Amino acid sequence: MLTDDMEVPILNHINNHSGRQKPLSGGKDAFRNRQKDSEGSMESPNLEFEYGDTDTPTAELSELYSYTEEPEFGLNRDYFEEDFKGHVNDRRWRELGVEEQRAYIMRLLDALEVTDRDKRLKVARAILYLAQGVFDECDTEMDTLHCSRHNIFLLYEMGVFTALLELLSMEIENNQACSSAVRKPAISLADSTELRVLLSIMYLMVEAIRVEMEDDKPEWKSSRETFKTELASPLCNGEPFALLLFTMVTKFCSMNAPHFPMKKVLLLLWKTVLFTLGGFEELQQMKVAARERISLPPLPEDSIKVVRSMRAASPPASAMELIEQQQQQKRGRRSRRSAYVDSLEGDSPFPKKQPLVKQDSLDTYNERDPFKNDDSRDEEEDADDADNGLEGEVDPLDRDVIIQPPPPPAPLRPPTERVCFPKGLPWAPKVREKDIEHFLETSRNKFIGFTLGNDIETLVGLPRPIHESVKTLKQHKYVSIAEVQIKKEEELQQCPLTLGEEEVEETPAEVVYVGMLPNLSQYVIALLKLLLAAAPTSKAKTDSINILADVLPEEMPVTVLQSMKLGIDVNRHKEIIVKAISALLLLLLKHFKLNHIYQFEYVSQHLVFANCIPLILKFFNQNIMSYISSKNSICVLDFPHCVVHEMPELTAESLEAGDSNQFCWRNLFSCINLLRILNKLTKWKHSRTMMLVVFKSAPILKRALKVKQAMMQLYVLKLLKIQTKYLGRQWRKSNMKTMSAIYQKVRHRLNDDWAYGNDIDARPWDFQAEECALRESIEKFNARRYDKNQNSEFVPVDNCLQSVLGQRVDLPEDFHYSYEMWLEREVFSQPIQWEGLLQAQ
Numbered sequence: 001m002l003t004d005d006m007e008v009p010i011l012n013h014i015n016n017h018s019g020r021q022k023p024l025s026g027g028k029d030a031f032r033n034r035q036k037d038s039e040g041s042m043e044s045p046n047l048e049f050e051y052g053d054t055d056t057p058t059a060e061l062s063e064l065y066s067y068t069e070e071p072e073f074g075l076n077r078d079y080f081e082e083d084f085k086g087h088v089n090d091r092r093w094r095e096l097g098v099e100e101q102r103a104y105i106m107r108l109l110d111a112l113e114v115t116d117r118d119k120r121l122k123v124a125r126a127i128l129y130l131a132q133g134v135f136d137e138c139d140t141e142m143d144t145l146h147c148s149r150h151n152i153f154l155l156y157e158m159g160v161f162t163a164l165l166e167l168l169s170m171e172i173e174n175n176q177a178c179s180s181a182v183r184k185p186a187i188s189l190a191d192s193t194e195l196r197v198l199l200s201i202m203y204l205m206v207e208a209i210r211v212e213m214e215d216d217k218p219e220w221k222s223s224r225e226t227f228k229t230e231l232a233s234p235l236c237n238g239e240p241f242a243l244l245l246f247t248m249v250t251k252f253c254s255m256n257a258p259h260f261p262m263k264k265v266l267l268l269l270w271k272t273v274l275f276t277l278g279g280f281e282e283l284q285q286m287k288v289a290a291r292e293r294i295s296l297p298p299l300p301e302d303s304i305k306v307v308r309s310m311r312a313a314s315p316p317a318s319a320m321e322l323i324e325q326q327q328q329q330k331r332g333r334r335s336r337r338s339a340y341v342d343s344l345e346g347d348s349p350f351p352k353k354q355p356l357v358k359q360d361s362l363d364t365y366n367e368r369d370p371f372k373n374d375d376s377r378d379e380e381e382d383a384d385d386a387d388n389g390l391e392g393e394v395d396p397l398d399r400d401v402i403i404q405p406p407p408p409p410a411p412l413r414p415p416t417e418r419v420c421f422p423k424g425l426p427w428a429p430k431v432r433e434k435d436i437e438h439f440l441e442t443s444r445n446k447f448i449g450f451t452l453g454n455d456i457e458t459l460v461g462l463p464r465p466i467h468e469s470v471k472t473l474k475q476h477k478y479v480s481i482a483e484v485q486i487k488k489e490e491e492l493q494q495c496p497l498t499l500g501e502e503e504v505e506e507t508p509a510e511v512v513y514v515g516m517l518p519n520l521s522q523y524v525i526a527l528l529k530l531l532l533a534a535a536p537t538s539k540a541k542t543d544s545i546n547i548l549a550d551v552l553p554e555e556m557p558v559t560v561l562q563s564m565k566l567g568i569d570v571n572r573h574k575e576i577i578v579k580a581i582s583a584l585l586l587l588l589l590k591h592f593k594l595n596h597i598y599q600f601e602y603v604s605q606h607l608v609f610a611n612c613i614p615l616i617l618k619f620f621n622q623n624i625m626s627y628i629s630s631k632n633s634i635c636v637l638d639f640p641h642c643v644v645h646e647m648p649e650l651t652a653e654s655l656e657a658g659d660s661n662q663f664c665w666r667n668l669f670s671c672i673n674l675l676r677i678l679n680k681l682t683k684w685k686h687s688r689t690m691m692l693v694v695f696k697s698a699p700i701l702k703r704a705l706k707v708k709q710a711m712m713q714l715y716v717l718k719l720l721k722i723q724t725k726y727l728g729r730q731w732r733k734s735n736m737k738t739m740s741a742i743y744q745k746v747r748h749r750l751n752d753d754w755a756y757g758n759d760i761d762a763r764p765w766d767f768q769a770e771e772c773a774l775r776e777s778i779e780k781f782n783a784r785r786y787d788k789n790q791n792s793e794f795v796p797v798d799n800c801l802q803s804v805l806g807q808r809v810d811l812p813e814d815f816h817y818s819y820e821m822w823l824e825r826e827v828f829s830q831p832i833q834w835e836g837l838l839q840a841q
Contacts, residue, residue, distance in 0.1 A: 261550030582673035
């Protein structure tokens with residue numbers, strides 16, 4: 001919880017330094033300038049951003065620490081040197097041999113088992129200093145990282161991670177610390193010291209061992225595989241390590257442990273899932289292998305390579321620019337008309353005849369396409385349009401409005417350069433079997449008068465063009481792994497006894513899903529709560545969770561410089577949390593979808609029911625250019641720069657200037673991840689697409705197109721494409737540049753009338769039934785695969801007396817206490833009529 005005096009400096013800094021424009025005075029010009037700043041310029045530069053699993057290793061390490069934790073680097077060093085000098089005389093750590101280093105680490109491990117909490121913390125800080133690279137003995141940042149990597153592999157080989165895991169479990173179950181934190185009015189760094197030290201060491205170990213280097217030793221490579229297997233296997237209480245971290249997240253969000261350092265927990269959870277399940281390139285390889293296993297044709301292209309080769313497009317014009325263009329066009333028409341009248345009334349010679357143009361039609365033509373500029377503007381932007389290939393020529397519908405177009409002015413360059421045709425679409429078209437069935441059903445109804453169900457082979461009675469169309473559709477037919485999995489699941493549900501039990505491969509994703517299954521809704525809601533609290537568009541509420549426990553110092557800042565520094569730290573802290581959650585959710589969705597489609601659908605439904613779609617739209621309902629170009633970082637305070645170099649004097653001007661980067665990598669990474677999550681939730685789901693329409697996502701997404709980065713634009717255009725049929729004809733007419741970009745950059749689905757809205761799916765229908773049917777299929781899948789008692793009715797009855805009596809029966813522990821009473825009551829005191837039994841025989 002934040003007290004009033006804590007909130008004042010933070011809010012002051014955020015208002016002054018978060019990129020928001022101050023109110024301007026000066027009437028119309030001021031409003032115009034402010035509107036341009038908020039919307040972003042059409043001439044925004046291309047962002048040289050390369051999407052990947054993570055940022056650079058140095059950046060990922062620096063984001064682990066808050067700037068408030070800077071004094072603790074020296075504390076770690078002091079505790080290490082105090083203990084090290086007491087056992088090793090006149091030598092430094094890097095001067096020891098490997099065996100001597102191992103012996104010292106073993107001594108530290110023994111010291112970790114002491115009962116004194118303060119002594120244990122000092123030893124943990126000494127281990128953290130080793131994991132940080134013994135920076136006091138290094139001269140450069142690269143030297144520090146190299147030494148850190150060597151020490152971390154040494155720590156892992158000596159079993160430090162397992163010892164830390166036991167300590168972490170103890171801290172999680174420390175009810176005294178939890179109850180003390182709940183009663184405190186304000187929580188600071190001091191309340192999570194032990195947890196922060198343990199999580200920092202574990203994060204450094206996971207991150208260093210996860211990243212492969214060219215100069216890795218052979219024993220390091222084997223250690224990496226062993227560590228990866230250990231993390232994915234049931235390490236703690238029969239569950240994988242990721243499940244322990246998920247438990248910390250839910251405990252924090254339920255307000256039972258408000259002192260947990262959530263940023264470190266989320267970063268460690270993300271990197272653990274990334275390490276054990278695999279990144280995006282490994283996912284692509286796994287997908288190729290999975291298609292080969294089930295005898296599906298190979299993928300038409302490598303999506304990662306295609307996206308990396310795409311170029312950003314010029315964003316659509318802002319509303320203010322469109323108004324200015326229309327005013328310029330009207331002024332131009334008035335000036336041309338007045339000049340013509342003057343030439344008739346004056347002494348000048350009668351002008352030459354010009355082809356007459358109906359004025360109303362010309363006005364309609366000029367206003368029909370809001371992106372049609374006047375001649376001078378066209379010449380300026382022609383090079384940009386040709387370069388990006390966003391709109392090659394005028395729409396034919398627009399051309400028909402002109403009755404007698406005037407002759408074009410003399411071009412400044414050959415006309416062939418004015419029209420830029422795409423060299424080729426980036427994606428191969430795809431067709432689902434369902435699309436072919438629907439096409440044939442429509443054709444048979446039209447030409448024959450009856451249908452043949454799901455038959456896509458019989459073409460009798462259909463005209464020749466239909467044969468050619470079916471042939472083309474089949475050439476681009478794409479069968480996904482999900483379709484095969486759904487078909488197999490239907491067969492298993494229909495014939496459970498004939499097909500027997502399914503052999504489920506124990507993949508890392510399967511292990512994580514089984515562990516998450518009982519509490520999946522809690523995990524999803526907790527992650528979305530944290531995402532909402534960290535979103536820049538969220539307002540501070542008294543009942544919201546406090547995610548600043550591991551960034552606020554014990555003593556609040558008293559000077560302006562300290563307030564600015566803390567404000568930057570708080571903003572940076574929130575950005576890192578958004579980055580970790582978005583990457584984690586995307587990884588889980590992609591891996592579950594590959595493992596089994598119904599696992600993906602189960603997580604997706606929980607996200608949708610927890611309002612993930614409006615939450616992501618709320619996140620993007622901001623000045624997205626300002627968010628991506630924000631400079632909430634202080635380079636001189638980043639690790640390892642701050643421990644290797646001399647600390648310069650910080651001033652308000654240096655903090656205000658920030659770094660010199662064109663954009664913030666983590667913020668652009670987060671935006672792309674959230675857009676990809678939104679795409680995964682809404683793809684082929686008409687009810688969820690209608691949610692996008694209901695929440696008026698189109699203008700929000702259009703503003704995101706101002707970011708000139710190809711991958712981000714691609715996922716924005718995908719989201720716009722799926723809802724164009726619901727937005728109406730007028731929206732499509734006034735957004736032809738966006739429609740053109742969708743055509744050129746998004747994969748084509750043959751027979752998909754996304755641009756015209758005549759698809760049958762666009763008609764009103766019961767959207768709730770779609771979700772209910774999907775939920776029913778998911779529950780059947782989970783019950784069949786994971787409910788061990790659901791097949792009890794199919795177990796054959798044992799009629800043999802000897803085998804039934806010989807079965808072992810598990811009796812309760814206290815049964816022997818009342819056994820004699822039970823015998824007396826149920827056996828000895830009950831008379832048995834043996835004659836009656838004989839007569840019944």
